[in-house]
Amino acid sequence: MSGRPSSGRKPDTDAFEHEIRTMLVRRAADVSEGTGATPLPAIAPADFTTTRRPLGPGRRPGKVLVAAAAVLVVAGFGAVYVAQSRSATTEAGAPITDTLPPKLSPTDATAAPPAAIVGLDDVLASIPPGVDPVGGPPIYRGSDRELPEATARDYLARRLPDLPFLLVQVEEMEPLAIYRWSVDESGYQASGSVVVRQEAAGPVVTLATTDGIAVSSLERTADKLAALVLDDDPDHGLLAADVTTLGGAILGDPTTTDGAQRTGPTGFGSAGIAEGSPLSFEVTLAPVPVVVRIQRVGGTMLSITELVVEPTGFPRSCGDTPPVRIDVGSQLGPLEAGPAPQSSVEPLVNQAVWHYPGPVNTIEVRWPADPTRLALLAPDGLLPDQIPGQGPLTGAANGAEPGLSAGYVLEPVGSADRAGAADPCSVAQIAIYGDPAAVEWWQTALQGELSFGLPLTVADLDPALGPAGSDGAQPAPEQLVIGSDRSTQRPQVPDGACDGLPGAPARQGTGDGTVSATAEATLEAFLAATATTTDPPLPTTGYTEVQIDATTISYVVTGDSSPIVVVDLSHTGAGWTVDRWAASPC
Amino acid sequence: MASHSLTDRTSAHQLQSTTGAVDGEWPAALVELFRAERINFVRLAYLLTGQRAVAEEIVQDAFISTCQAWAGVLDPTRYLRTTVVNRCRSWGRHQRVVRAYPVGQPEAVTQEADELWDALGRLDPRRRAAVVLRYYADMPHAEIADLLGCRPATVRTSIHRALIQLRQEIER
Numbered sequence: 015m016s017g018r019p020s021s022g023r024k025p026d027t028d029a030f031e032h033e034i035r036t037m038l039v040r041r042a043a044d045v046s047e048g049t050g051a052t053p054l055p056a057i058a059p060a061d062f063t064t065t066r067r068p069l070g071p072g073r074r075p076g077k078v079l080v081a082a083a084a085v086l087v088v089a090g091f092g093a094v095y096v097a098q099s100r101s102a103t104t105e106a107g108a109p110i111t112d113t114l115p116p117k118l119s120p121t122d123a124t125a126a127p128p129a130a131i132v133g134l135d136d137v138l139a140s141i142p143p144g145v146d147p148v149g150g151p152p153i154y155r156g157s158d159r160e161l162p163e164a165t166a167r168d169y170l171a172r173r174l175p176d177l178p179f180l181l182v183q184v185e186e187m188e189p190l191a192i193y194r195w196s197v198d199e200s201g202y203q204a205s206g207s208v209v210v211r212q213e214a215a216g217p218v219v220t221l222a223t224t225d226g227i228a229v230s231s232l233e234r235t236a237d238k239l240a241a242l243v244l245d246d247d248p249d250h251g252l253l254a255a256d257v258t259t260l261g262g263a264i265l266g267d268p269t270t271t272d273g274a275q276r277t278g279p280t281g282f283g284s285a286g287i288a289e290g291s292p293l294s295f296e297v298t299l300a301p302v303p304v305v306v307r308i309q310r311v312g313g314t315m316l317s318i319t320e321l322v323v324e325p326t327g328f329p330r331s332c333g334d335t336p337p338v339r340i341d342v343g344s345q346l347g348p349l350e351a352g353p354a355p356q357s358s359v360e361p362l363v364n365q366a367v368w369h370y371p372g373p374v375n376t377i378e379v380r381w382p383a384d385p386t387r388l389a390l391l392a393p394d395g396l397l398p399d400q401i402p403g404q405g406p407l408t409g410a411a412n413g414a415e416p417g418l419s420a421g422y423v424l425e426p427v428g429s430a431d432r433a434g435a436a437d438p439c440s441v442a443q444i445a446i447y448g449d450p451a452a453v454e455w456w457q458t459a460l461q462g463e464l465s466f467g468l469p470l471t472v473a474d475l476d477p478a479l480g481p482a483g484s485d486g487a488q489p490a491p492e493q494l495v496i497g498s499d500r501s502t503q504r505p506q507v508p509d510g511a512c513d514g515l516p517g518a519p520a521r522q523g524t525g526d527g528t529v530s531a532t533a534e535a536t537l538e539a540f541l542a543a544t545a546t547t548t549d550p551p552l553p554t555t556g557y558t559e560v561q562i563d564a565t566t567i568s569y570v571v572t573g574d575s576s577p578i579v580v581v582d583l584s585h586t587g588a589g590w591t592v593d594r595w596a597a598s599p600c
Numbered sequence: 601m602a603s604h605s606l607t608d609r610t611s612a613h614q615l616q617s618t619t620g621a622v623d624g625e626w627p628a629a630l631v632e633l634f635r636a637e638r639i640n641f642v643r644l645a646y647l648l649t650g651q652r653a654v655a656e657e658i659v660q661d662a663f664i665s666t667c668q669a670w671a672g673v674l675d676p677t678r679y680l681r682t683t684v685v686n687r688c689r690s691w692g693r694h695q696r697v698v699r700a701y702p703v704g705q706p707e708a709v710t711q712e713a714d715e716l717w718d719a720l721g722r723l724d725p726r727r728r729a730a731v732v733l734r735y736y737a738d739m740p741h742a743e744i745a746d747l748l749g750c751r752p753a754t755v756r757t758s759i760h761r762a763l764i765q766l767r768q769e770i771e772r
Contacts, residue, residue, distance in 0.1 A: 030767060031735060037716045038736040042643040045652060496742075499753045556742075558752065572741065572752060 134185055134192050137207045140223055142232040142241075145321045147209040148190065151260050152218030153305045153320045162191040162210040165217035169208065170195055173222070176314040181208075188212070197316075204247075204310070204317045224317040227253075227308055234323045240296035243308055251312035253293045254283035258305045260322070265304070266297065282311055299325075332381050336368050337442045340379075346372035354378035356447035375448025383443030494541075495534055495569070498559045505560055505570050505577045507596040521599055523548070525592030533559070533567045533583050536590040540581065544595075552579055552597055573598070627670055633677065634663055641684050647732045648688035650721045658687045682747055685729055692725030719769035727762035730755050 137147070154172075156165030163183060170179055177197045185192040189212040196205035206224040210217050226246040233240045245253050257265045268281025285306075286295025293308075303324040310316035336349065347370060353361055354369040354376040361367045361380070369378040446453045507520040526543045530536040537557065545551045557569040557579075567590070571579040578598040583590050626634075638659060645655035662683040666673060673679045720728060726748065733744045734755075741759075745752040 030763065033716065034720075034731065034763075034766070035735045037714065037720075038647055038732060041714075041717055042647055042736065045639065045643045045646050045655070497745075497751045497753075499751060572756075 134187065134190060134209070137192060137209060137221065137223060140207075140228070141221065141321055142229050145221070145232075145323065147211070147221035147321075150220060150322045150324065151303050152211065152213075152220050153222070153260070153322055154219035154262075155215070156217045156219075160216055162212060162217040163193065165219060166191075166193045166195075166208045166210050169219045169222070170318070173309075173318040173320070174315055177316065191217075202312075202316060206317065206319070219320075220322070222318050222320045224308070224310070224319045227310075227317065227319050229306065229308060229319065229321065232306075232323065234325055237298060237325075238296065239299055239304065239306070239323060241294070241306065243291070243293040243295075245291035245293075245310070247291075247310070251310065251316070252283070252287055252289060253291060254287045254309050254311050255285040255293055255295045256282060256307040256309075257285045257297050257299065258307055260303055260305060262305070265299070282309055282315070287311075332366065334366065336366075336379050337381050338379060338444065340370065340377060340444070342370045342372075342377065345374070346370040346377060353380075354445065354447050357445065372448070375446055375452040378445040378447065380443040380445070494538055494555055495557050495559050496555075498561065499570075500561050501568075502562065504562060504566075504568050504582055505580050507577050507580050507598055519599065520596045521548070522594065522596045524594050527591065529586070529589045529591045531589050533569075533585075533590040536583055536592060537569050537581055540592045540595075548597070552581070552595070557581075626667055630663070630667055630670065630676060633680070637677065637680070638663070641680060644681070644732065644737060645684050645688050647720075647736055648685065648725075648729055649691055650717075654691060655688075658691065659684055662687060685733070685747055689725040689729055692728065715770045716766065719766045722769065723762055723765060726750075727758045727765070730758040731762045731766075734759055 141147075154165070154169045156162075156168060160168075163181065167181055170181065174197065177199055179195050179197045182194045183191060184194050184207075191210045191212070193208045193210065194205065195208060197203065204224060204226075206222065208219060208223075209221040211220050228244045229241050230244055231240070231242040239257060241255070243253060243255060256268060259265065264281050264284050266284030268284040285297050286293050288294075303322055306319075306321055306323050308317075308319040349368050349370055351368055353367045355371070356376060357378060366381045367378065369376050509519045523544075526540055528536055528539045528543065530539060541552055541554050545554075553571050556571050558572065560568045560570055562568065565585040567583045567585075569579075569581045569583070570577045579596070581595045582593045584593050641659045641662065642652075642655050645658045646652055649655050649658070662680050665683055666676060666680050669679070720731065723731065729748060730744055733739045733747065734741070739747070741752040741755045744755045748755065
């Protein structure tokens with residue numbers, strides 16, 4: 015740990031910073047090494063059904079709905095529960111274990127069987143995060159006056175047409191009823207659960223599971239669904255996966271079997287099929303909810319696992335009022351419902367769209383953002399301010415009409431209590447259409463305003479960068495200009511901005527008269543022209559463009575705490591020119 | 601923590617091999633990284649979350665994530681550090697949810713009172729991350745900006761406002 019000496023700051027600030035450094039180092043020392051080297055364990059099979067579920071065993075039935083909702087909110091961050099459970103027995107200063115975590119691997123086909131299923135808690139614990147049998151769409155709808163048990167029986171009879179099954183209700187909590195099914199036929203045994211929800215129009219099945227079958231690594235984006243399925247029964251024959259519409263129509267091209275009692279063939283395996291476990295599949299889809307159906311197949315359908323998976327793009331409506339308000343002043347009209355006239359992208363189902371109309375440009379707010387945009391923000395389910403932001407997107411890529419320019423920013427909205435890691439309602443899309451200069455100005459203004467006016471950051475993403483992960487694209491350090499900012503006044507290089515030379519005055523000079531069409535070209539030409547006349551020469555990379563107003567720009571290289579180089583430019587009738595420059599003496 | 605252990609991007613860069621991750625096994629380079637750097641990442645995560653068990657869990661998950669993405673990871677140390685920081689910030693944002701729906705007991709507190717530490721815990725995740733990365737990991741503003749996905753000016757602003765908030769809180 016090495017503190018950086020700094021100049022030009024108040025002594026009490028330095029002392030406070032030192033105090034913070036000391037506190038952090040002291041607190042970090044609370045985390046001690048383990049006691050000696052711990053041998054690396056063999057890669058253990060992951061228990062996909064229980065390890066990351068934020069459900070506690072002590073929950074009471076009366077709280078199940080609220081708790082289940084909480085589960086779905088925090089499911090994207092299941093580690094919270096695991097960590098907090100451990101924390102209850104963690105004493106301060108205790109050494110941390112030093113073992114590698116288990117690694118998910120397709121070879122881990124012998125996942126431990128789940129614990130005995132007794133109720134909704136256990137059913138919820140056996141399904142992937144994001145699947146919502148409490149509030150999500152149904153997979154099967156019974157008749158309007160049917161009892162829930164009859165609906166469950168009808169459903170199973172359709173899914174397991176050749177197997178006699180037993181059905182027992184194990185739990186009922188309005189509006190949910192949990193049933194256990196089991197078969198024991200010719201030496202084949204299987205069991206599972208069915209969740210039925212009572213609705214005004216009649217009971218509906220929202221989830222079916224098979225004991226020993228785990229849908230793991232479920233990934234659903236706006237246009238893709240992928241999963242790894244593990245089965246602890248080695249003798250079942252085939253393991254088949256299908257993706258169906260909510261109405262039950264199989265998407266893709268299934269294999270068929272006639273079975274024993276059916277009047278017609280039944281399809282299976284359109285998404286994937288495997289001789290035993292594991293089964294992995296990936297299908298391309300529209301951004302709509304679908305049903306994932308997993309079945310053992312051995313001459314007929316031997317089991318049923320069905321769950322609804324909603325796209326991360328558009329699970330539900332986010333709200334009826336704009337999540338962000340933009341002070342558009344007198345340049346634009348009041349907010350109107352509907353997309354911007356320049357936009358050729360129709361609003362999607364459950365996407366709310368508004369716009370501020372104007373003669374030069376139009377600002378449009380979409381909530382949630384388009385799935386294609388959200389997909390850019392999805393690595394590891396992280397929110398956009400965790401993604402390195404890059405320059406503006408312009409042109410038809412945003413659906414603009416030819417000849418128009420369009421840019422957009424993606425704005426995190428709401429608060430943590432509604433913004434799950436993969437909650438699309440946590441992101442609004444603000445698009446600007448119209449004159450290119452106006453688009454750029456608004457983008458910059460929105461970024462600056464939102465960055466400083468709200469505790470959130472706007473990340474404007476360029477799709478050309480591709481999905482940005484932890485190792486996402488970032489400005490190359492050798493770039494002349496690495497970022498932009500706004501300010502109301504020219505930045506200054508303070509005297510003494512050079513460690514070791516307290517009070518040394520900043521170097522200063524004037525421009526060389528070069529005029530270029532763009533500010534950046536002017537800066538580049540100026541630096542090239544002065545490379546031999548300044549000592550030491552001004553840096554040729556790492557500048558941040560600070561826009562003061564429409565005709566005034568400064569380029570700044572910042573040291574540890576203050577500008578060390580400032581080049582001031584202004585726009586004349588002929589173009590941009592350098593007015594003056596200043597730099598630290600070192 | 602030796603600050604260079606979390607900021608040196610070149611040492612781990614050479615660990616990338618053509619073998620990549622093998623199903624059921626951890627890449628040897630990642631195992632080495634785990635042994636050498638895990639405790640530093642846990643300390644960083646601890647400073648970002650304030651909870652030791654959470655820090656451990658986040659680092660474990662980060663290593664899993666890195667292992668699963670191994671074939672595309674060019675700089676494991678940097679990848680891990682970014683993943684850890686991001687997960688810590690996500691965790692911070694989710695604390696309101698967790699508090700609204702408590703599912704476990706709070707961590708046993710046996711440490712002495714520390715106003716500054718408590719005040720650090722009340723910073724929003726971005727400011728907390730900026731402060732820790734600046735004053736603990738000793739990273740320059742530009743590098744913090746890269747990691748947090750914002751501009752250096754935003755980092756400076758975050759730190760500046762964090763210092764003001766911290767000072768105000770401990771002076772109350």
